[in-house]
Amino acid sequence: MNLSFLSPLFLIGIAAIALPIIAHLITRKSGVTKSFPAVRFLISSQGELAARSRLKDFMLLILRALILVLIVLLFAKPAVFSFSQKIDNSPLSVAIVIDNSFSMGYENNFKLAQNKAQDIVDSLPDGSFALITALIPNNDKEHYLSEDKNLLRKSINEIELSSTFTDNQKRLEDIYSRIQKSPNEKKKVILITDFQKNGWKDEVISTPWLELVNVSKASNISNHAVSDIALNYTNDLTRIQSRISNFSDDSVKELLAITQLDGEEVSEFVDIEPQESSVMEASFTNENKLISGTGYVETTHDNLKIDDIRHFISNYKEESNILIVDGDPREDSRLSETYYLARALETISENSATTINITDNDTVLNEDLSQYDLIYLANIGDITPSFANQLEQFIIDGGTAVIFLGNRVRIGYYNTLFENILPGELLSIIEGDLSLIPSNSLMFSKDIINRTDQISVDKLFQISIHPESRVLIKATDETPFLINKELGKGNVFTFSSSADSAWSNFSITPVFLPVIKMINDLPNIEGNKNRHHFVGEPVKIEIVKDKDSTAVIGPTGKEYVLNIESNEFQNTWLPGIYTVETDGEIAYKFAVNINPKESNLEKISIPSIEKELEVKGKLVKVFKELWRYFVWGVLALFVSEAVCRGIFSKY
């Protein structure tokens, strides 16, 4: 911003400042001189008043001089100008996109971006339409194309900083499509951004309708962040490991990191080399601890404060016990039926107290199933009535059973002994090259839904589904692949194919892990509940059916009442601890943190930015008149002058 005057000739009038000064000097020199005998009394009387009188004269002189200066400046039409892209005077339709990803919270970048947007709005030719929007939409306010500059300015101020990031290119394309219906022929999108790398799939930005405005001055931005937290539980201790990363080219010395759990704190100073991370470990005794505790790891703040804290939930007593029954074990474990299943469960349960037991078909028949929370049956051939009854009771009592079928499964046995457990009647094995589609999207995240087509199934059981069962994933020919059935307080998930890669590639696709994780996250598998989510990630809320209402209280205390039909909570826009309440009582809590990827403030390669900016043509001055402020200034000075005179006249 630079100051300029649209009518600079009026500045000659600034010489008028001499008037009050001359008047001041003249009044100091009295016009009348009188001989007087008692001057010494005058001097002693004057002594007290002289200082006050001089102060009064000086203040009035300054105020009056300022009034004159401001009036002269007012006539000279003061204006600030900034250099902006050359815009021809033909009206256009423009989408002004403010990057509100959390890296914009660095110093005052976000405010700068808002100011820049204001300047662009001010400089739009008459008849132009503009759409103000955030790169990451994170509040309910939807803005539309408008010609009204006041409305546009208001929209700019309504945009809030987000705690996440998005696929920028895709989002910009969506925004561009929104301005297509506008009346003006010329259309473009202006993105005001810090060019932080995350969100850009590749570092080349070459969209003809896109103009870029850079608000970040520094090319090398330093930042440190609490990037990860892992919790481990023993009988006596809860151990919290936090990773603190230094994303700058300078080393960080003696950074204070505090781990807090339920009011107890452990502090440590860490040194981190450039572009490295350091792991800090804090242990807390489990004595007198709540089953579900909350805490955070926080470091000394830097210019980007939002990633200097990370929240967590501890569930140290909720250790879960998982049983995997391998119906087709091999000496080489990699060939075993449950090899991929065991690896997946190990991965999922890394951050929770979980015991995984693997057993074979014979052993499980004499096992006490009630000690487990989750039982996987993978291609088991031998089942007994007592085992079937025990398994049924286990599920009714709230356990979860996951059944993978396979070549050892005998249809008659299963249909008879597992009649109440299976989601339907097993019919026959069918073969073919089938791909899968989700049939009930409510159960799965978008991540799973978008990737189910990667699964190809060669062989699977055809099942006649019972009405109370739900098909979650099915083949393109409608053959069920994954079926869910609720039994008593528990759940049964049945895969119509095998757990290994013999009948399908399911276990080696990226979908396998999230699906198994989804099953593990079910409410009745207490120990493995995932209570940690990223900002913006939908969270499935465990709604208790016989309760009247379920609500989620956000970190700021805002309450969101959940619709029973949709148990997915979307408003995870702020990092912090969220509390789920059922009928006014706290059911459980979960933590929402920012994705640590954004903490790396590395920019996309500068040459590509400069090249982009270079082709946008010459810059022109965009003026913003300031006369309103000067009018207020003059009025304020007049009032001050009157007040000043009033105050001194009392003495």
Add this chain to the structure above:
Amino acid sequence: MSNEILDIETALRLKGFNFRTSSKVSGYKSGIHKSNYTGISPDFLEHKEYNRGDELKQIDWRLYGRHDRLYVKKFEDEVNMRWCILIDTSASMGYGDKEYNKLEYSKKLSATLAYLLLKQGDSVGLAAFSENNIELIPPKAGSYFITPILDKLETLNPSGSTSLKDPVLKALETYRSDATFVIVSDLLLETDTVEQAIKLIRNSRKEVSLFHVLHPDETEFNFSGSIEFEDLETTEKVIVDTGSVRHTYRERVMEFIEKLKQICHENETRYVLSPTNQTIEKSLIQIADK
């Protein structure tokens, strides 16, 4: 000319009044002032009509025989009291209208007082002082002596700065015997200096009366606007917003006057504030007895 200085009307109105000292004096003859001595001087001065209280032995019976009226003889050193009128002629006394400034007022006051004192038979001397100068006319009695006093007063002009201590010392050298001092001045001095001068006189067992002559401008300060004032004696200058300073100035002047009154009271000295807009009669009557 002399008639302008002497306020005859006032003098006539005050003719029935006596100007006395409060203590016994060392005169040779009983009169209006009580004498410490009983001796009689042989130097005849004039005859005076007998008044009650005059000694019977001083009646001139021969004259009674011729005129059938009682007269008493008066002798040269039978003067009842000696007075010394000290009149301030410093430049500050020149303040006021040319026709009637503080010095003119002081001259008139001194002339009238001298006349009345001579009339009551006392001897009167005059001392005009400014800075360290003093012009003395030794005291003499007799009505005729008013003429040289008036002539001297006529010649006085305001000049120089005010000084009191040195003139008083010089006067005391001249008036070694009993005398009463009358100081007529604006007293624009430090109060300590005034006190020293009074104490010098009092310590010499002489009485003193103080006529403090001020112009109403000095007490009221009814000026308006911003004025640059130049001191009449020191030529010091000061620019003053008269409106804002008036109240404090008046307070300062009143403090000064009160302080002088206090000094006079402590030293058994009569203090008479004599603003120039006050009649001579009103000023003089304050040291007179009926």
